Amino acid sequence: MGAAASSALTSLRLALPGSAQSRAAWIGAAALGLAAATALGAAAWSARDRRRRRRRSLKQVGTVAEICIYPIKSCKGVIVNEAECTEMGLRSGNLRDRFWLVIREDGHMVTGRQEPQLVLISIAWDNDQMTLSAPDMDDLIVPRKVPSTNAIRNCRIFGVDIQGRDCGDEVSQWITSFLKTETCRLVQFETHMNGRKSKEIFFPFVQNYQVAYPDCSPIMMISEASLADLNTRLEKKIKMEQFRPNIVVTGCNAFEEDTWDEILIGSVEMKKVLSCPRCIMTTVDPDTGIITRKEPLETLKSYRLCDPAEKHIYKSSPLFGMYFSVEKIGSLKVGDPVYLITQ
Template sequence: MGAAVSAALARLGLPAQPRPAWLGVAALSLAAGALGAVAWRRAGPRRRRRLQQVGTVAWLSIYPIKSCKGVRVSAAECTALGLRCGHLRDRFWLLIKEDGHMVTARQEPRLELVSITSENDCLTLSAPGMDQLVLPHKQPSTHKLHDCRLFGLDIKGRDCGDEVAQWFTSFLKTEAYRLVQFETSMKGRASKKIFPFVQNYQVAYPDCSPLLIISDASLADLNTRLKKKVTMEHFRPNIVVTGCGAFEEDSWDELLIGDVEMKKVLACPRCIMTTVDPDTGVIDRKEPLETLKSYRLCDPSERHIYKSSPLFGIYYSVEKIGSLRVGDPVYQMVE
């Protein structure tokens, strides 16, 4: 399995070799009893479990175009492919080169300056020095279907037209790009091809899974170690949880939020994209990544999975679709 995992990490642009010295992540435990628990039974003949509240949803964010700014929402539908609010779908749009290879803020950090709003069946794109551009949320079936490559895996994308392609090309001023859209009739990337040891699910254009969860306490802990503070936007989570201790999310396996059930896939291994300042679009290539490496490397028993990448946030798959909103309690489902 080690070779397969190394290949998966390489596809994600993460280091394939371990650092000379590894720091273990301290095991974290949840405070018992303070929030109480209630009985819970999933549909069908499944084991009985308890719900233990571990926090509250502080905010929800959808990132319609991969690597562009997120859109905060007060409530969302959680589909098998991630969060949805109206026509906003999480990472359903992607910038590609003319040969189909993805373009992200790793290559074009100024993508993080592109903001998106949704109104009247359209997305409106804004960026510094650019006129706003209105993009229909659905593209005609006559538009070209591209063969795209994300981290070495194939996936389709519907071309969004020449106007938006020229808009991104003019803003970034590097080379010609196309914007493509994922359609629900398309086949997503299989999780087993991303990481061979995880459960079965599909993803559109996210890196690894439909959901990323981080606690605000974890960010606060990181900022106590940094000279220049960072924001949650450096890490691009879908769900931010408040009311728990720093890195308690490391120990959460199966969660219930609203009527959505989700299951932990793996911790999120971090790369240089965390060093892009979301306010300036400038990539630092050092912080907060270097500080995270000083205390957030994996346990030695998990080196074959994470190598030298520091961990911050947890990826989840969607086990039961439903809806959730800001203020919802976050329950861990326990035996």
């Protein structure tokens, strides 16, 4: 109750008249006083809301240049012009980001770190089915809807347990044959399954969210300027594909994305989780599937190491790109302004 309302009621409590006529007059005055108090209180709350909204301002810091969904972890991405942004990452229709995973028979994940040629598997999405293509292999169609009779497998991603529905023997044989390795299987995450919780991936202070098979968070973002800066330091230029971001931003300075704590794109609000610590996956050539274990990692280590105070988080990994959680779901598209939300 506001001060104006309290004052109005205090003045009405000065005396209670005895006669019925006086009592009627008093009741009428009280009603008017309460109505006035209510109106004054509502006006006060409205003013506070307006001040709160005014304090939350938007500043454009860039523009969306590219949106990419990576259906199968470590395989090629699918470029889209627009996407829905769910709490667990990007979606275009039933095409979901990192909702499929290659595993060994024992459930441990297989990525480009162990099998670099995974990056050569291309994915086309049409009529709610996924078509896999790879060099010297016939195309294979993988229906989106996996039969409910297929086994649910227990999987491990960086030591954290998660489940996936087995996609069947045909795709298992196809992937195994292409990689020329021990038996691999493909599993699909289903929305009723429990995702990997952020507190299991990072630290207790990280905001609360879940992911399926991404390394760390629902969204990873990099600016074109950051890649351009890195390429000025390399003998052989590299592509954005080697860093596998979901959203590429143009129109900002190099590594400016490091400073974006909260952003708005389209109707989607995101919050910074932490920088992306880089590993040997960045040294896999997306065109040849050859892993060098050297560049661009060595060059990044020369100038993109963390602050010493954060070494307990990032250790010796260089930082390139930013992880974001999804605070408000919605949609976004190429060409959307990227706004920094400030208070």
